[in-house]
Amino acid sequence: MAPIALIDNLEHLPNPFTQFETIAGSLSQHSALLRKPEYRRDLQLALCFIYSYNGSQATFNSYRREVERLLLWSWHMANSPTHELRREQIEEFIHFCIEPPEDWIGTKNVARFKLHMGERTPNKEWRPFVAHVSKLAFKNGDTPKTKTHALSQAAIRATFSILSSYYGFLMQEDAVQQNPVALIRQKSKFVKKEISRKQIRRISNLQWDYVIETAELLAEEDPNTHERTLFIMNALLGMYLRISELVADERSAPIMGDFTKDADGHWWFKVLSKGNKERLVAVSDDMLNSLTRYRRFRGLPSLPTVAENTALIPKNRGQGAMTSTRQVRNIVQFCFDQAYQRMCADGMQADAEDLRVATVHWLRHTGISEDVKIRPKEHVREDAGHASMATTDKYIDTEYRERHASGRKKSLRPH
Structure with a gap:
């Protein structure tokens, strides 16, 4: 049978540390299991673990997805609360995630809960797994099918990482004696190197x-x-911004005052990046010209002041900052599509193909890849907000160029 959602969106989820009984009482579809103390305790621990990540919507959603899948599988397939699972059962769960039954797979993203008669009720169309097709395949008319669902290697690694953190939390709460995820020694059979x-x-x-x-x-x-x-477009490439760093969310709301000038007259852009870490991005002359043009169009002085709290990217309608990353994706995709058509019209269809599959994040990659050719990589690392130099090194293509140059002249008939 198709499983029923357990955990609502963050904005509709009461604090489980203080209002767990309210949450449990609203899950009437799971009431038979939740009458048992071990399952009730299981849900409470899971909710408290997930709620601890309420500082970031994206992180909360990722942790909720993995833990909710485990809860549903453990309760309805393994007939056990998650704190009683052993290593071999976690392996079974990973196999299950890689090939879930079709009843557990949807073909579109839908809300877990819907508002009905003033109450939040589970959405019958929701599924723990969602089949997707590539961007190019979708443009060519393909649609997602449950039979073609497949977890990426990145998704499997995320499952291992999040569940290991979850069982680490359960150990701290004295709910388990050991971490069954950490005991899986042969992760290589699930995750390719x-x-x-x-x-x-x-x-x-x-x-x-x-x-x-x-x-x-x-x-x-x-x-x-x-x-x-x-x-x-200029900000995404010129300052290597992530899409989340342009829009307002529960952590921050980018404003014009985030552009600041230091004592030497140099301009910087302050960003709240992943892990709630602030970083300063050096603003180039071209980027400053782009900002000036944008501000003049909006009827603002050429350059911002320190105390200016004008939204950096305003909504289409109404007041305040843009909050939708999807809207930014749509804007970028429209530019990609229009540029693709122009390139094809100029007889460069082969050169344009990447624009059919490119995403917003490719602009960040492009900006970093170009800058690392001409700037000290330590400077690029700081602007990009990379945690280590190893991440920045991935953008240096010299090794690939030299390797290909040495292999290009290889003969199929060695002398």
């Missing part, structure tokens, strides 16, 4: 020229809509 260094996904300089020129043309044709588009 990656090649030493994967190539970075980015767009070419020619593609970027078309993309930014497209944004400029759009801004000239319809400035009310696309001056913001042009600024977003």
Whole structure:
């Protein structure tokens, strides 16, 4: 049978440390199990663990997804609370996640709970797993099918990581004596070892020229809509911003005052990045010109002041900052699509293909990849907010160029 959702969105979830009885009382579909003390305790511990990550919506969602899957499988397939699972059962669960039954797989993202008669009730269309198709396949008319569902290697690694943290929490709460996830020694049968260094996904300089020129043309044709588009495109590439660093969320709301000038007259952009860590990004002259153009269009002085709290990226309608990462994705995708069409019209379809599959994050990769060629990598690392130099080193293509150059002349008929 299709499982029923357990854990609502963060904004609708009462604090389980103080209001657990309210949450448990609302889960009437699971009431038979929750009458048993061991399952009731299991849910409370899981909720408290997940709620501890309420400082970041994205992190909360990731931890909820993995722990909720485990709870549903453990309760309904293994007939056991999660704190009684052993190593071999965790392995069974991982196998289950890799090949879940079709009843557990959806073909679109839907809300876990819906509002009905003033109460939050589980959505019958929700499933713990969702089948997807690639961006290119979707554009070609393909649709997701439950039979083609597959977990990526990154998803499997996330499952191991989050469940290990969960059982670490249960150990701290004296609910378990050992971490069954950490006892799985042969993780290699689930997670493949990656090649030493994967190539970075980015767009070419020619593609970027078309993309930014497209944004400029759009801004000239319809400035009310696309001056913001042009600024977003420049900020994503020129300051290596992640999409979450442009929009307002529960952690922060980017404002014009985040652009600051130091005592030497140099401009910086303050960013709250992953892990709630602040970083300063050096603002280039070109980026400062882009900011100036954008501010003049919005009727603001050419450059911001320290105390200015004007939203960096405003909503389409109404007051305040943009809060939707999906809206930014749509803006970037529109530019990619328009640039692709222009390149094809200019007879460069082969050169344009990457734009059909590129994502917003490719712009960050592109900006870093270009800068690391001409700037000290320590400076690029600080601007990008990389935790270690090893991450920045991945963007240096010298090794690949030399390796390919040495292999390009190899003969199929050795002398």
